[in-house]
Amino acid sequence: MTGFSTGARLWTPGDVALSRRWFLALAGGAVLTGYMAPSAAAQTPSVAGYSPSLWCVIDGDGRILVHVAKAEMGQHVGTALARILAEELEADWEDVELVHVDPDPKWGYMITGGSWSVNQSFEALSRAGAAGRIAMIEAGAAMLGAPVGECVARDSVVRHGDRAVSYGEIVAAAAVTRTFSDAELAAIPLKPPSERRLLGRDAAARDVPAKVTGSTVYGVDRRVDGMVYARPVLPPTRFGCRIASWTDDAARAVPGYLRTVEIDDPTGTCQGWLVAVADNWPAAAKAAELVDVRWETDPATAADEADMLAEGARLVGAEGAGSLVYRDGDPAAALAAGGEIVDRVYRTHTVLHMQMEPANAIVWRDGDRWRVHAGDQHPSLSVPLVAKALGVAEDRIAAETSLIGGGFGRRLYCDFIVPAALAAKAMDRPVKLVFSRSDDAWFDNPRSPTVQRIRTVADPDGSLQLYDHVCAAGWPTWAQTPGFLADGFDGAGKVDPFAISGADHWYDATHQSIRLVRNERVHSACLPGYLRAVAPGYTTWAVETHIDELAIGLGVDPAAYRLSLLGARGRNAGHGPNGVGGALRLRAVLERAMEKAGWSGRAGLPDGEGMGIALGSGQEREMPTWSATVAHVAVDRRSGEVVVKRLVGVFDAGTLAHPDGALAQVEGGMLWGLSMALHESAEFKAGAPQDLNFDTYRPVAMPDVPAMEIEFLINDHMPVGLGEPGVIGVAPAIGNAIFDAVGARLRDMPIRPAAVLKAMEV
Amino acid sequence: MTAFSVNGRPVETAAPGDTPLLWVLRDELGLTGTKFGCGIAQCGACTVHVDGMARRSCVTPVEFLEGADVVTIEGLGAEGALHPVQAAWIEAQAPQCGYCQSGQIMQAVALLGESPEPTDEEITAAMAGNLCRCMAYIRIRKAIHLAARTMKEAVE
Numbered sequence: 001m002t003g004f005s006t007g008a009r010l011w012t013p014g015d016v017a018l019s020r021r022w023f024l025a026l027a028g029g030a031v032l033t034g035y036m037a038p039s040a041a042a043q044t045p046s047v048a049g050y051s052p053s054l055w056c057v058i059d060g061d062g063r064i065l066v067h068v069a070k071a072e073m074g075q076h077v078g079t080a081l082a083r084i085l086a087e088e089l090e091a092d093w094e095d096v097e098l099v100h101v102d103p104d105p106k107w108g109y110m111i112t113g114g115s116w117s118v119n120q121s122f123e124a125l126s127r128a129g130a131a132g133r134i135a136m137i138e139a140g141a142a143m144l145g146a147p148v149g150e151c152v153a154r155d156s157v158v159r160h161g162d163r164a165v166s167y168g169e170i171v172a173a174a175a176v177t178r179t180f181s182d183a184e185l186a187a188i189p190l191k192p193p194s195e196r197r198l199l200g201r202d203a204a205a206r207d208v209p210a211k212v213t214g215s216t217v218y219g220v221d222r223r224v225d226g227m228v229y230a231r232p233v234l235p236p237t238r239f240g241c242r243i244a245s246w247t248d249d250a251a252r253a254v255p256g257y258l259r260t261v262e263i264d265d266p267t268g269t270c271q272g273w274l275v276a277v278a279d280n281w282p283a284a285a286k287a288a289e290l291v292d293v294r295w296e297t298d299p300a301t302a303a304d305e306a307d308m309l310a311e312g313a314r315l316v317g318a319e320g321a322g323s324l325v326y327r328d329g330d331p332a333a334a335l336a337a338g339g340e341i342v343d344r345v346y347r348t349h350t351v352l353h354m355q356m357e358p359a360n361a362i363v364w365r366d367g368d369r370w371r372v373h374a375g376d377q378h379p380s381l382s383v384p385l386v387a388k389a390l391g392v393a394e395d396r397i398a399a400e401t402s403l404i405g406g407g408f409g410r411r412l413y414c415d416f417i418v419p420a421a422l423a424a425k426a427m428d429r430p431v432k433l434v435f436s437r438s439d440d441a442w443f444d445n446p447r448s449p450t451v452q453r454i455r456t457v458a459d460p461d462g463s464l465q466l467y468d469h470v471c472a473a474g475w476p477t478w479a480q481t482p483g484f485l486a487d488g489f490d491g492a493g494k495v496d497p498f499a500i501s502g503a504d505h506w507y508d509a510t511h512q513s514i515r516l517v518r519n520e521r522v523h524s525a526c527l528p529g530y531l532r533a534v535a536p537g538y539t540t541w542a543v544e545t546h547i548d549e550l551a552i553g554l555g556v557d558p559a560a561y562r563l564s565l566l567g568a569r570g571r572n573a574g575h576g577p578n579g580v581g582g583a584l585r586l587r588a589v590l591e592r593a594m595e596k597a598g599w600s601g602r603a604g605l606p607d608g609e610g611m612g613i614a615l616g617s618g619q620e621r622e623m624p625t626w627s628a629t630v631a632h633v634a635v636d637r638r639s640g641e642v643v644v645k646r647l648v649g650v651f652d653a654g655t656l657a658h659p660d661g662a663l664a665q666v667e668g669g670m671l672w673g674l675s676m677a678l679h680e681s682a683e684f685k686a687g688a689p690q691d692l693n694f695d696t697y698r699p700v701a702m703p704d705v706p707a708m709e710i711e712f713l714i715n716d717h718m719p720v721g722l723g724e725p726g727v728i729g730v731a732p733a734i735g736n737a738i739f740d741a742v743g744a745r746l747r748d749m750p751i752r753p754a755a756v757l758k759a760m761e762v
Numbered sequence: 763m764t765a766f767s768v769n770g771r772p773v774e775t776a777a778p779g780d781t782p783l784l785w786v787l788r789d790e791l792g793l794t795g796t797k798f799g800c801g802i803a804q805c806g807a808c809t810v811h812v813d814g815m816a817r818r819s820c821v822t823p824v825e826f827l828e829g830a831d832v833v834t835i836e837g838l839g840a841e842g843a844l845h846p847v848q849a850a851w852i853e854a855q856a857p858q859c860g861y862c863q864s865g866q867i868m869q870a871v872a873l874l875g876e877s878p879e880p881t882d883e884e885i886t887a888a889m890a891g892n893l894c895r896c897m898a899y900i901r902i903r904k905a906i907h908l909a910a911r912t913m914k915e916a917v918e
Contacts, residue, residue, distance in 0.1 A: 074859030074896045204855065211860030212848040214795015214835035218861060221794035229789075255778055280777075282785045285801075356799050356807055356861040356895045405797070405861030406895050437800045660855055664898065668858060671897035694804035694893060702889045705899045 050176045052132035053185060054106070055125055056085055062156060062168025064089065064096045070121070071112035071377050071411070072100060073404035075665055075723055076205035080118050080658040081125055087198040088129030088191060089136075090153040095167070098206055103379030103399040110379040113412050113530060114498075115619040115721025118657050119578065122719055127185045134188070135178040140165045143175055193655070193716035200714070202660045207403070219375040219402040220360045220434060227362065227430040228258060229281040230423050231288040233274040234442055237687030238527060240298030241272030250290040251276060256283035260291050261426040267389045269418040277427055281434055302687035303525040305449055309347060311521035312451030312472035316345065321470060322517025323493035325500050328570070329511035334466035339457040341466075342550060346454070346542035348749040349681035350689060351447040353531055354697060357405025358440040359416035363423075364430030369396050370421065375404035377411040381481060389418045390425060409530035413445050413480045438692035445529025446682065446689065448474030448522045452503075452542040462554050462564055464509035471539065472519045474528030475499045501620045502536030502728065505543050506572045506583040507565040525687040532672055533727035536618035541749050544614035544732030549745065558736060559594050559613050563587060577718035578623045578654075585626045585652050586615055588713060593628035593650040596709060602740065609634045609645070612736025616729040618721075625720045626652040626713075629670070629729030632706075633737040635744070637760070640753030644674055644734060646707040649726065654717035662722045666710050669726020675700035677731035681750050766827040768793070769837025779825030783817075784808045786824055787834060795835035795864045799893070806892030809865035810834050816872035835864035838871065846916065847871050850909035858896035866892050870906050878917075879910050 049059035057065045066082040078098040086096050103110050133153050140158025141148040143165050151160045156167045170176060180188075193199075210216040235241035248260045256279045263273040272295050278284035315321050335341070361374040363386075370390055376382050379399050387394040404411060420433035435443060450473040457466040475496035477484050485494040500516040522528060531537065551561035566583040568574070574582020593613065594600070602611040609632065616627040632646040649670055656662045679698055682689035691697035735746045744759035765774045768791060775786050782801075787793045787810070796819055799807030803818035810819045811833040839845040844852070847870050857863045866889070873880055873888040880888070885906050894902065 074857070076858075204852070207860070208852055208855055208857050211857035211863050212844070212851040212867060213839070214793075214864045216860055217794070220798065221788075223792075280781075280785060280789055282781050354895060356797070356805065356859065356893070358798065404859060406859045408895070434798070437802075664855065664858060664901070667900050668897040671899065675897070693802055694800045695802060699893060699895065700897060700899075701891070701893055702899045702903070703886050705903075708900060 050135065050171045052135050052178070052180060053128035055128040056089070056132060058132065058167050058171050060168055060172035062095055062166055064091050064156070064167070065099050066096055068098050068100050069107040069110060070117045071375070071401065071404055071407065072207055073112070073375070073377070073407035075117070076207055076658060076661040077112070077117050078207060079203065079205045080661055081121055083198045083203065084118070084122055084657050085125040085129040087196055088126045089132045090155070091129070092156040093198060093203060095156050100401055102401050103383065111412070112377045112407070113409060115625070115723040115725065116623070118719045119623055119721055126190050127188050130188045130190060131180045131185055135176050136167050136170055138178060139170045139175040143170060143173065199655055199657055200659060203658065205658070205661055216403055218357050218405045219373060220357055220405065222362055222373050222402065224362055224364055224430040224432070227364070227432050228277050228279055228427060229284045230275045230277045230420070230431050230433040231281065231284040231436060232419050232433065232439055233260070233276055233288045233291045233293060234439060235272035235295050236297050237301045237525060239271055239525070240301035242296040243272050243274070244294040244296050246274060246291060246293040248287070248291050250292065251287035254278065254283050254287045254290065256280050257287045260287070261423050263419055263422050265389060265418060265422060266391065267385060267418055269389070269415045270422070273419055275419055275423040275433065277423060277431065285436055301525055303521050303684060304686065305350060305684040308449045308519060308521045308684065309451060312449065312519050313345065315472040315517045315519060316451050316453040316470045322472070322515045323488035323495045324490045325495050325514040325516050326489050326504050327513050328509070331466055331468055331511040331513035334457060334511035335455065335468060339465060341455050341457055342553065343453070343455045344546055344549060344747060346452045346545060346747045348450045348538040348541060350449050350684055351531055351676055351680050352441055352444045352682050352689060352697060353408050353410035353529070354441065354694070354699060355406025355408055355410050358435045358437055359410070359443065360432065360434040361414070361417040361420035362430060362432045363417065363421040365424070366398070369398045371398045371400065372417055372421070373400045373402060374414055374417050375402045375411055376414050377404070377407050377409070378414065382414040382417060385415070386417050386421050389421050408532040409534065410445065412530050416443065437694070441682070441692040441697065442688055444689070445476065445527050447531035447537065448519065448526060448528040450538045452539065454542055454546045456546065456550060458550055458554065462550070462556060462561055464507065464565060466511045467507070467509035468513045469503045469542070470515040470517065471500055471503060472517045473499050473538070474522035474526060475518045476528045476530045478518060479523065479527050498530060498534050500535055500539065502539035502618060503543065504621050506586050506617050507547065508567045508569040508572055525684060532669070533618060533724040536616065536724070536728040537676065538749070540614065540616055540618070540728040541731050541735070544729065545735050545747060548612070548732070548736040548739065552739070559590065559599055562590060562613070562615060566590070574624070578720055579621070580717055586617060589626045589628040589650040589652050590615060592711065592713065593630050593648055596650060596711060597630035597632070597648040599630065608637055608741055610737045610739070610741030612733045612738070612740055614729040614732035614736060616725055618725040618728045623720050625722060625725035627725055627729050629733040631730065631733035631737040633734060633741055635738055635741045635756060637742060640756035640760070642678060642734070642738060642751060642753070642756060644678070644706045646709070647674065647730065649710045649729070650713065651710070651722070651725065652713040652715070653720050653722050653725070654715060655719040656712060657719055659712070662712065663710060665722040666726035667708065669724060670708065670710070670730050671700050671705060673727040673730025674704070674706070674734070676727070677734045677749060678751055679704070764824045764828055766830045766832060768832045769834060775824055777824055780823045782820050783810070783822040783824055783827060783832065784819040787819060793834050793836050797861055797864055799862065805862070806869060807862045807865040809868040809892065811868060811872060814875065816869050835868060838867070845871065846912045847874065847905070847909040850905040850912060853908055854901045854905035856898055856901040856905045858898050862892065862894045866894065866902055870909065873906070874910060874913060878914060880906065
């Protein structure tokens with residue numbers, strides 16, 4: 001692997017490959033898309049009862065247990081998934097209970113991210129429910145002595161005329177023997193949308209009540225008999241540190257302190273770490289600060305944010321850098337043709353997850369197995385990582401799931417389990433390792449700084465002759481799951497599809513080129529991660545700012561200009577099931593957002609105020625969620641301070657499995673967009689982020705929340721994702737609104753007042 | 763030894779005097795509804811009531827609590843019944859991941875104790891120090907208004 005050449009021990013992807021055990025669960029293909037389905041045919045159920053498929057059990061009391069194999073981290077995913085199944089089962093929603101299952105290959109490839117859960121579970125859960133309905137009707141009909149074709153199921157009851165038998169009675173009578181093969185499940189026709197009774201209608205989320213009484217148990221709340229507490233002692237940089245010497249003389253004075261463990265980590269996750277262990281966490285935390293360590297460090301791993309951005313600028317300035325992601329027409333010829341090229345560079349800075357529950361894990365030995373308890377978005381990756389750390393076979397790892405106090409992508413790579421596992425091994429007793437907030441921030445897998453260059457050539461009528469986009473960024477997939485890298489568009493090289501998604505927008509352009517280059521300076525100091533909205537969180541900043549610049553240059557209304565580019569030509573016509581309608585659906589959300597925001601009246605806003613618009617098609621081209629965002633801002637011309645007064649968002653995500661949950665995701669997502677636009681960044685300095693706690697890393701709080709108006713366009717199309725798409729249009733809408741307000745064009749995110757003042761002078 | 767009460771019950775702790783209340787609640791008393799977020803009173807996830815006032819338990823040393831009355835999220839409602847603020851939180855479907863919500867609710871109860879019908883500005887000022895990373899702020903505000911209304915109706 002071509003790493004950043006320093007001689008230091010950098011992160012070498014592929015150290016932990018996805019094992020065959022988990023990989024067999026994958027549908028195949030290098031890219032993590034498509035439904036990673038297990039066999040859905042029934043296996044040993046979680047309770048006695050009837051299982052039409054792996055995904056549910058109906059018991060003799062009439063309870064319907066739905067198996068949730070996705071992590072619950074605030075998206076109310078269990079509620080949404082269970083309603084999909086209950087819809088086809090014709091279940092009474094009150095009979096449905098959620099079972100959050102522990103990780104096991106039988107559930108398929110286990111990952112919760114990418115805004116995929118509802119979209120990728122929809123078919124399997126619908127068919128599981130439909131199979132259950134068929135089985136209940138057949139068995140119920142036999143019990144009622146009625147023809148199957150004359151029986152109907154509704155609200156967990158099978159009826160024939162005025163006689164009825166409930167699902168619970170049917171199962172209690174042991175009357176159900178029906179099984180379904182995978183082929184039979186796949187052949188079941190689903191209900192027409194007009195007959196839906198649960199989807200598209202609201203229900204209280206099942207995870208909410210316990211969250212208002214403090215009784216929800218998150219990973220950090222779990223207790224194990226005999227457990228001790230730990231906090232890591234972190235080296236100066238993430239990579240390349242070696243312990244030269246250390247002493248815990250001062251730590252020994254801390255009451256409750258037990259010992260400090262030097263971590264020798266075969267996975268390379270912890271390079272030069274120690275872990276302080278005590279009989280309570282504050283003692284471990286205090287001791288960790290008193291352990292005196294001398295490290296040998298490698299200056300090559302100590303990059304500053306400025307170094308990373310300078311390298312990014314160098315990379316995007318070179319022709320043909322990196323790998324080709326998409327090409328249409330002959331972009332090189334179009335570039336050489338001599339039209340007026342609009343050539344701009346856009347940048348974003350490091351952003352941290354800062355999920356409220358700091359990284360933590362409990363690991364203990366239980367006979368010949370190791371038990372791992374952690375909030376985890378990606379057990380299928382964690383299990384092999386922890387097995388490698390402990391030097392045991394994967395089937396010796398028993399992972400337990402937990403509710404998650406904030407994921408946002410941080411728990412897609414649970415590297416934080418490794419030091420807990422190694423400390424538990426060294427201590428030979430259960431260890432609960434909790435990162436302090438600053439430890440958590442230091443050890444984050446951040447959204448890396450990015451530099452993007454866009455060059456366009458437009459005809460006098462505005463139509464795009466050339467769209468050329470090159471992006472330099474850290475590649476989360478390269479660092480975490482290299483098996484999921486995709487081949488370049490022309491077959492040459494590899495690309496991280498998750499580091500460039502969103503650059504492949506839906507505007508028509510005759511000649512197009514999209515390239516992605518890995519910024520090795522980023523990788524020298526940082527293990528980049530997936531952070532809510534991932535690439536569209538920065539690519540859309542560049543695309544939508546650039547389109548605005550083109551419109552202004554052409555002297556046309558930025559919203560009208562976007563409409564003119566949404567002709568749904570070629571591949572922009574979209575295809576089903578996810579992308580049916582293509583760019584025409586993007587037009588529809590744009591037109592509705594203009595109307596809702598009062599776009600045509602924006603010229604009448606007071607001095608220093610303005611409106612900006614941006615479109616989004618996140619989370620990825622094969623699963624587009626259509627969005628239009630309008631921001632209304634007020635800019636203080638003397639200070640450069642920006643106040644967002646109002647955000648309008650219009651979304652088309654197809655069928656909404658759980659509309660109120662969908663709305664909550666978009667509310668939070670749009671505020672994430674605002675937060676990253678104006679508030680959040682953590683500068684790397686000497687190989688580590690500098691803003692490590694909420695005193696200087698300041699996400700949006702209640703005083704920053706503007707008026708918000710959100711609307712979904714309702715239809716029966718395939719449900720797509722909503723965990724992330726709310727985020728992506730907000731920053732460019734704000735940037736474009738600032739231009740509308742005071743004529744300042746911002747190309748760096750986050751937008752700081754000093755940058756606004758400077759841009760006003762241009 | 764420090765003696766105080768938690769949710770109406772007397773407790774004693776032998777923890778060193780500088781131990782933050784948060785960890786005594788969570789790890790000695792098993793009251794894990796109060797959360798660790800930042801450790802420096804900058805996020806509000808650890809908010810509890812000490813003698814009726816909202817306090818950040820992560821920076822409250824137990825040695826200052828001799829004789830104090832501490833109330834946590836677990837002690838907020840009456841036996842078997844939710845506090846009106848908790849009920850409003852459910853009605854508004856406010857929590858997402860939920861991790862910050864104990865602190866949000868404790869802060870909101872303190873606010874409503876001081877100002878039974880808070881304006882939007884009062885809510886913003888009182889809740890400004892309680893971060894929600896899911897950014898459920900719209901519903902938190904809505905839930906506070908809902909709770910104010912039901913508490914007022916209960917009084918009338």
